[in-house]
Amino acid sequence: MRIIVGEGSCGIAAGAHKVYESLEAAGITPQITGCVGMCFLEPIVDIYSDGGELMRRLVKVKPDDAATIAEAEKTGDLSLLDSITISDEDAAFLSKQTRIALRNCGVIDPTDINAYTANGGYIALRKVLGMTPEEVIEEIKISGLAGRGGAGFPTWFKWNAARQSVSDTKYLICNADEGDPGAFMDRAVIESDPHNLIEGMLIGAYSIGASEAVVYVRAEYPLAIVRLQEAIAQAEKAGYLGKNILGSDFSCKMRIKAGAGAFVCGEETALIESLEGKRGMPRLKPPFPAQRGYNDEPSNINNVETFANVAWIINNGGKAFAAMGTENSKGTKVFALTGKIRRGGLVEVPMGMTIKDIIYDIGGGIRGGRECKAVQLGGPSGGCIPSDKFDTLIDYKELAATGAIMGSGGMVVMDDTTCMVGMAKFFLDFTAKESCGKCVHCRIGTKRLLEILDRITKGNGLQGDIDLLTELCEAVKDGALCGLGQTAPNPVLSTIRYFRDEYEAHINEKRCPTGECADLVTYSIDADKCRGCTLCAKKCPVNAISGSVKTPHVIDSEKCIKCGQCAAVCRFDAVIKR
């Protein structure tokens, strides 16, 4: 029996390593694996049979459970673990997914190259070395693989362009600067299956003729960096990296560049600038990186998830990949399901599934039994999709038609308590801060959009503000230099498109329909319901509530800071929020 602890960043944050230590203390020799994607159940401990069969998946494991686990291991009586075993319902989270990019995540030990090779690792690389680069590119073309970082540009096309560029020196770059709030699939891949990334990158490097590969990963991902460093060292030692790989003519070295975490550095030309040691600001395109990129040499950039599909495609054939999905979108896509969802985590599904399938069948619907209002897809560059459009397919074109984008796959679920103006403001606050400051439309445009949204949420919106927002959004989309600015208006435009009534309520009636905008809310106490228990008065951080015991209390609206604590603690439902 093998006891395996899920130690991705999320698992560790939930206490997985403490569980690991307790297990050790209890006399077990646990192994680790990466992230299986079930964030809502971390820490997770898997029990495998010696034959490699998953016998039990234990969830929300606490260090105190170690003794029981040790007992179960010793006695073989796994029924001891029934109380912490995953429910069938929760297990459905995984069973409805199709895992390609995440195929090894939460399954193998990411720190051990042998675990990867035992699971079919580096076979694709061997296969590729027997093919011509053109044949590899053709296979990728057949697969229909498109860039998973957001833009969805055909991967083969970029590879081919870089292949066609004539130069002695070419670079292959992996964009691991995952910056969308709420997206963490790339981190999971690096932490949980680093060799899959290395193999995918090597195949790319071989195809375009690059002899140097760089992974640009944000410094906020320390565990990913460590695991990738280890993996690179192991791969070099095993002859998968370096000079004359596996005895072939193909040589390629690989290194990691830790980025300082500017969102714009996820934009490929800004990433190149940063890689060159300059300020992270986008360059004009053309020339495209495939023509003149890093160090002015032909360069190809793909993101982590894109590379994570490559070895599978080579092993299984482009056709097998293309068999999944829709006419325009092939294969699978990983989503980071977050927000007001019951089962949040990483979800990999074939293209062509509906949003509803993901939210309800996999995600289990809305937490707390509330109404689902919308999802924000594609992070700050994306848009919202209202619940009445949840039949929309996961497909680049279909999603774009709604005003959202596939993006990198951040899927934030919102229930009826979320103010959509506030949501747009949240994302604009992000993009305005992350704007590099180079082009006018983005630097000042996002700032002004944010200011207008801010005044609307504070009850100072002006007549005509919706039109002004729309006009400014369109101009920013048209005028901004890079993808950051060109897509920054999307959250505003799509919320105006689907939730215009909420904007109007804020502007015309100075009212936030969800009550989320603190400036537009007043708290008062219903004298008929209040029993004078004094609890609210005690909780109030600014002493805005007065009243004697057993008599109705009163809120001084001048003092009230609208923190909502009174409403939260009241047991008689006497606090009225308007």
Next chain:
Amino acid sequence: MEKIKITINSTECIADKGKTILEIAKENGIEIPTLCHHENVKLYGACGICLVEGKNMPKLMRACSTVAADGMELYTDSERVKKVRAVALELLMSDHEGDCRGPCTLNCPAGTDCQGYVKQIAMGNDREAVKIIKDKLPLPASIGRVCPHPCETACRRTKVEEPISIAFLKYFAADRVLADNPYVPEAAPASGKSVAVVGGGPAGLTAAYYLALKGHGVTVYDAMPKMGGMLRYGIPEYRLPKKVLDAEIAEIESVGVKLVNNVKIGKDITLDELRKQNGAVLVAIGAWKNTGLRCKGEDLEGVMGGIDFLRRVALGEKVDIGKNVAVVGGGNTAMDACRTAVRLGAENVYVIYRRTRDEMPAEKIEISEAMEEGVNFKFLTNPAEILGENGKVNAVKLQIMELGESDASGRRSPVPVEGKFETIALDSVICAIGQKVNVAGFEELELNPWGIISSDERYFTTSLEGVFAVGDATNKGASIAIDAIGEANKAANVIDGYLYGLDTPYTAPVLSKREPDETFFEQFEKAERIKMPVRPAEERKHDFKEINLGFEECAARKEAARCLECGCHDYADCKLIRYADRYRIDTCKLAGEKHECFTERKLEIIERDQGKCILCNLCVRICREDAKQGIIGLVGRGFGTVIRPEFNKPETISVCKDCLKCVTACPTGALKLLNLK
């Protein structure tokens, strides 16, 4: 070299393959605006101003960086392009605080570049100064003497001690150039179009001058024997000598304006005839009728209107006013009348004014000079009745007044003190309490309820096609000369467009404004305003010779050097403001948080103004790529991005090679070369 063919705005362009859209447009004389592009540095693409649209191309393209492809059909000014460009400019202007023009210029109804000519005078370039002035007003020596100078009212030097003596500096420079070698610009080639101007006052002459410079045949018709209007017949000789006015009118004549006097419209020629003979008619007939006193006895012999009185004196008529004269009113006409009365030999000259000295609308200097000349001011009095004998004035009964509540204008209203009167013996009463328009001959034109010609504020059009009107005869009625001159200059542009069938209304230029805080003025050393030397009262009160003696040259240069130079030094060359004006930007539309305004002056010879910086990054790029220095860069992100290190850091100063490439490249006035003594 392989060639490609593209079209830009339907113009076919053949160009070398590999060239950018911007380069090809430039070769073909098509201007595509850009703020951040510079030939000496690498492509950058930040400003978003050079965007162009291509047929069947979903995205707009940056002309600076997009290499043209054969067959492209491009539009540099499509609606979509204009919109995006305008928003970029609105965004830039929302974070640009520039003081484009000084308060003097902004407050001058004619928009004269006061700062510009004062600077030229300070540097000793009087001719340059006159050139600048004549861009807006063709009578600088005359106006410099008589203008109540709203420019000086607005002058920020007042916050240090006193305003610059702008008007008299103009008079100084104009006199010198007039005496030396008059400046008359060359007129454009004849257009073959003609304009009739009715009224040879400041408005009519101004319009005639600018229309003639544009090549049009202009004839000025005037009812009086000589040109000049109120400048000649309303302003006494001692303030504006006729020979100065004559010289300036001669200059106007010399650009080709035809001057015809003693012509009354409706009598000698009709408006209709003028319309038939000319492409356009401009009515600038002024306001030549006195407002009556509306009290008993105003019909008595010896009661006359202020402007009638001044006109008769100017015409050389013998006006019998007797020894005791009262002038009613508190404005500049009243001052001209009472001081003229003194010069005609009256022994007792009274000014009857119903409020106090503080409320008088006349120029302060006029009041004090009148007092020096012995005029007796009867403040807080109002004529209740003019008394007479045998149909002739012999006294006035004055109602004693006191100041009551403030009225809408903020002035305290005079109210009669019940039953208190004073009677003074008089030979004549001159009423200078207002002017009306005499519309005889122009009955066809639509009038406003006050009997004044209605004229459009942007087009200066009247109710008759092809007939324009400006000055005292229009809208709000009588005002100061510079007001009429301003309108006339604007109307000349509108009429010029009209003659060619173009729609060219006057539009106020788009500007950025800044008001420095009080601490700003602390840096300046106090330097007193230089007073205009005048002849002593005892001497001057007996004749009509000019009372001002004029500035000595060194005094004028010193006075001009007091100018704080509030307006942006780069206004004429600022690309941002030029584009903002071209696209008629609403500078407040996208108002929001701005960068703090401050200047960094310590770098020996360059001053950097954060308020004006539009972050085109040209200074940084020029310094790095062209000057090979790289001593400045960008710091911060998003809206908070700024250029650093500060120009005043010692380490920056020590490495800067003073090549000034950054100053030259800056598209706005954010970088300024400091004057080195």
